[in-house]
Amino acid sequence: MAENTLVRRLGLAHATAINMTDMVGIGPFITLPMVIGMMNGPWFLYAWLAGAILSFIDAMVWSELGAAFPKAGGSYNFLKETYGKTGMGKLMSFLFVWQTMIQAPLVIASAAIGFASYFSYLLPLSAVEAKIMSGSVVICIIVLLYRKIESIGKISMVLWVGVLLTLIWIIGGGLAHGNFLSPIKHINDGLTLNYAFVAALGFASVKSVYSYLGYYNICHLGGEIIDPAKNIPKSMFISIAGIAVLYMLMNVSVVSVIPWQHAKDSGFVVSEFMEQLSGHAAAKIITCLILLVAFSSVFSATLGYSRIPYAAAADGAFFKVFAKLHPTGNFPHVSLLFLGGVAFIFSLLFKLSDVISAILAMRIVIQFISQAWGLFLLRRRKSETSFPYKMPLFPIPVFLAIIMWVGILISTGFHMVLGGLSAIALGVVVYFVKAKANKEWPFNITAKADKNPQHF
Template structure:
């Protein structure tokens, strides 16, 4: 089992700040019109409610495992400890790290690409100029992360203030100048509870869940969290509830000024919203703040993901080079540089619309469903000693598994097949690696 990097130095405020900055990012600003377009009606707000419900239920699984195994690497440790068979646990944890080397850079790249997309509102960019901007964001993040964890905690709180301040400004403008109660009063107009509505909720939830991802980032930093048995569950609950309230109010604020029929066709709906209320300068200012929010998200995501290959390498289950830490800052610099390099390449190759569904499809089976199943397997032995236990166990676990399967189906068969293909390839690599190690011994 991997050990904490050094001394635990991140408290509840810093842990919650890291989670919330990772959750917001560019996601809600880009996916807001997508969600409205998929739902095609004023009832699009239900998709944001569905995303929050799934996040809270799944966070109960993360809370039990995170409080019980508060170590760097998060799901890597959960999967290794949860399965009663040591061989299966090793395979599942390896598959998680294997997928992380691809999906983590995709997450980082998606925020960087979104940054470049919104940046083009301020000044038109050619295709290659846009790629240079997104790649430059990744490089800046890697440089910024080359420092001690306590300094990063302070930076995260500052970025969190910017994130919350930006969303509160949007909400305040809608409340002051829009018909703020109208979207809530009309959200049930035209709604029909049938198969089509359920399918629309499923497809739209792929986008909203993407915007909530990151509520568990504190678990990847478990080795740095003070009093983890209390602060890990609390930070996740506070993050989800707080972000849900902000997302809901922001959506209501936007469509109280811009009709949903117009909002769903806008690439820069937030900028358009503020432009309409305050003129061109206000539109540019809000765009600048959104860029800071996107930057903060890349920062937080890269910080959390960098601990996963590190934890696996410390355990001897991954390439040893990833276990190296900086001699002065005591952070896993090889892991940071590797993930940043891959994210840089992805930011040059892909579009934002290509990666949102792929991110979820790659993670659901091994990470979200895998560790939920692992928690069920722990029910009769180790779980009785856990410092945190969810209410009504195991009902929330079964609900989480069912909801994740629905999200996987909603990503589309091509994405789901791609995710499963990565798992199969990972299994082949794992057994090849085990065979080579046995031969060396």
């Protein structure tokens, strides 16, 4: 085994567990009342359905690219391959790593902040104590991830079981209550298909989509997946289908006990739901399980993101220090420690409500829209045999994904969009300064001569 090479040790079960634990973090428990409040009616379930549909369509894009280019770094490699290794792909892949160095710690910090927020149900925390709690969560995650990938796969399986048991208990509680189908029967009560509904659906979908993010996490670990051409697409579709069903059932279960009019203003809606069903002791237990789920999500997300700067550095497109692997554990420890350190700082500085929209606004243009368009360009110039997985009805899902992501981007709000675009613009400036100093594209004569019009 080469000293600086990742090892394929993760199977389908591990891949699915990593995706699902990333998806079901603190997100659905804290965004459930947010979504209800934005929709302000029993039709809030449509926002969760919209998030599932977008995720499923976008997963087709990820599946084609993940199966064709199963390497560490995910979108870094996808953007480089789709826009040309010696041309525009250099800029696009650099911008992805650039935004990842900001956005990834934001994702990790959001879960840690959410953890501290929900912990307040067990023990009320002051503002300072909440910051100490969120920072401690990040530190614990880094300690757990500082080990070999096969050990991490086993830890992921244990955490995955905890996630499933938590959701099953919540759903089972609603079923046992005896009024489970009521929210579904009344889902269209007072519903009018007009601009107000569409606008509300867009704003609410920002929160529901946030709770689905992570279905592609395994693509960042492409270099460590066994039989990636099959297991990467399968793990994503299984994850989305499973989580969509669990989210819908959980929402129905909660509002079958706590009316949506009350649930939309609750800070601990699932804990209150369980307290009403089974008493205060049961509410404390479910809160502890929710905290385990939140912790699991930070674990899975940090694992995937730590491979992105490593992949770029190993490819010579980022600072060399990030390409270092641990001498005995064979994992990118420098990348892990850096992202964890920035996430620790973010967890002390930001509020959760701001972080959720910022995460989406920053990553949509480069990671989702540009990646989907890049696949369309790549499919035009390469034969279908180059793609082990091929989406049905190509290119319709690609265009649908782009349209829906544009809608989500707009729904994050003007200031978030402006902030995301500003970060990209700054990244473009940094890239051109770096490219000019290193005589890379577009300042390299060889690269210019190699540029193929078919790439654009």
